[in-house]
Amino acid sequence: MLLNKWYVILISTLLCFGLACIYAYVMLDDKYTAQTSMIILVENDVQSDEQNFNFSQKLTKTYTELAKSDLVIEQVISSLSLNQTSDELRKMMTISGVQDTPVIKLSIVAKDNILARDIANKTVQVMQQVSLQFEGFDNIEVLDVAQTPDIPSGPNRILYVAIGIILGGILGVGIIFIVELVDRSIKTPDDIERKLGLRTLAIIPDYQMESEIEEL
Amino acid sequence: MINKKKYHQMGSYIPISTKEPHSIITEQYRKLRTNIELSDFNQDMKTIALTSTFAMEGKTVTSINLATVYAQSGKKTLLIDMDLRKPKIHRGFKKINQIGLSDMILHNLTVEEAVQVVDDHLHILTSGTKLPYPAEFLMSDKLKELIECLKGKYDKIIIDTPPMTAVTDANIISSLVDGVVIVFAAREAKIDVASRVIKDLKDNGANIIGSVMTRVKKKEHHYAYYYYAYGKS
Numbered sequence: 001m002l003l004n005k006w007y008v009i010l011i012s013t014l015l016c017f018g019l020a021c022i023y024a025y026v027m028l029d030d031k032y033t034a035q036t037s038m039i040i041l042v043e044n045d046v047q048s049d050e051q052n053f054n055f056s057q058k059l060t061k062t063y064t065e066l067a068k069s070d071l072v073i074e075q076v077i078s079s080l081s082l083n084q085t086s087d088e089l090r091k092m093m094t095i096s097g098v099q100d101t102p103v104i105k106l107s108i109v110a111k112d113n114i115l116a117r118d119i120a121n122k123t124v125q126v127m128q129q130v131s132l133q134f135e136g137f138d139n140i141e142v143l144d145v146a147q148t149p150d151i152p153s154g155p156n157r158i159l160y161v162a163i164g165i166i167l168g169g170i171l172g173v174g175i176i177f178i179v180e181l182v183d184r185s186i187k188t189p190d191d192i193e194r195k196l197g198l199r200t201l202a203i204i205p206d207y208q209m210e211s212e213i214e215e216l
Numbered sequence: 217m218i219n220k221k222k223y224h225q226m227g228s229y230i231p232i233s234t235k236e237p238h239s240i241i242t243e244q245y246r247k248l249r250t251n252i253e254l255s256d257f258n259q260d261m262k263t264i265a266l267t268s269t270f271a272m273e274g275k276t277v278t279s280i281n282l283a284t285v286y287a288q289s290g291k292k293t294l295l296i297d298m299d300l301r302k303p304k305i306h307r308g309f310k311k312i313n314q315i316g317l318s319d320m321i322l323h324n325l326t327v328e329e330a331v332q333v334v335d336d337h338l339h340i341l342t343s344g345t346k347l348p349y350p351a352e353f354l355m356s357d358k359l360k361e362l363i364e365c366l367k368g369k370y371d372k373i374i375i376d377t378p379p380m381t382a383v384t385d386a387n388i389i390s391s392l393v394d395g396v397v398i399v400f401a402a403r404e405a406k407i408d409v410a411s412r413v414i415k416d417l418k419d420n421g422a423n424i425i426g427s428v429m430t431r432v433k434k435k436e437h438h439y440a441y442y443y444y445a446y447g448k449s
Contacts, residue, residue, distance in 0.1 A: 183403075184406050184407045184408060185402075185403050185404060185405060185406050185407065186400045186402065186403070186404075186405045186406070186407055186410060186429070187402060187403055188402075189429050191407065192400060192410075192427050192429065195407050195411070196407065196410055196411055196414055196427070197414075198398065198414065198424060198426050198427045199251075199255070199425075199426035199427065200426060200427055200428070200429055201247075201248050201251040201252060201255075201397065201425065201426040201427065201428055202244050202245065202247045202248035202251065202428050202429070203244060203428075203429045203432050204241065204244050204245070204274065204278065204428060204429065204430045204431070204432065205241060205244070205432050205433075206402075206430075206431045206432060206433050207232070207241055208228060209228040209229070209230050209232055209235070
């Protein structure tokens, strides 16, 4: 039943494939990711080195929150005179501590590769400045300076297209099911027997006789 | 074979049952005949009318073939075209619809004068001269008497009628016959229309023998083997 209308699935799959291609390759802009990393070093004479190391690991969480604070974000915006709002910038930013290390990784996703790099480096710089204001926080060292990303990191266009194809197939199957449900025509002898209570005396296949006009 | 639809509209009504008596499609018409015969042991199905919900469902083709297979079984069969508005039966036998049913009553023609002979067992009675009021004609007592008279001369009388939804003719005819067969074209006939038609016929006291399903695509049923060599004479 489903395969009789394979062309519906084909059409909807092709249509969604086309739309996904247009969306992914025409409407979506390239995105660049600039990555930088920092290391937190706690130097305290009172504690042992191991304790210091453990403490720095714990501080990574504090620093990730610091990076996302309005204080840091707004300073980055004003010093680079960006158009983005602080919320937009926060969305561009991914910051997380690398597990079991005192290292923090910061990545910035932007439509422009140079901008991504600048924001990343500026954020680290601002974080260093801000941390100076608080006692005991003056210990961020830059591990890797962000480089200009040459190759766009996203969007994952093939994924969009693949999703388009899958959704198109599902849509086609759905359309066929809805049409079958809505279609109130007699399709099988079973319909006649169950819905109309009539016996089916014969089933005549679809056939065509050649025209009599041709024969004359 | 460029435009199949066009061929059909031009009227490919030649009975496959004559051209290809051994094809499996003809076998389906024989099955229809057998099932009609077995449908009611208490009543002899002498006059059978075929109707459908809409036009072009295959009612005329089915009537022609059913009459042909009845004739092939040795029964003296008469096929009457009671679709007085769009008569088509004569096309299946390459006959001319000049005199027929209406003339028998209007001009008091005898059966021999009006009926056209196809072969020893199969005779056809075309609709005849066009009438202004077919429904009134069908309701007349004269027609009732004529059918009773024909019943004495033939073993089987197959009647082709107009579709039920178009005009009231088929409803009137259903009360003149022993049994009615409804033709449903697969995927074309609508269930709600069909149930209304069945109700109309039943309210009218018609004896519905059953239905015939036509236009069944080979993909939908396992009829791929029905397709061997048809239409290749």
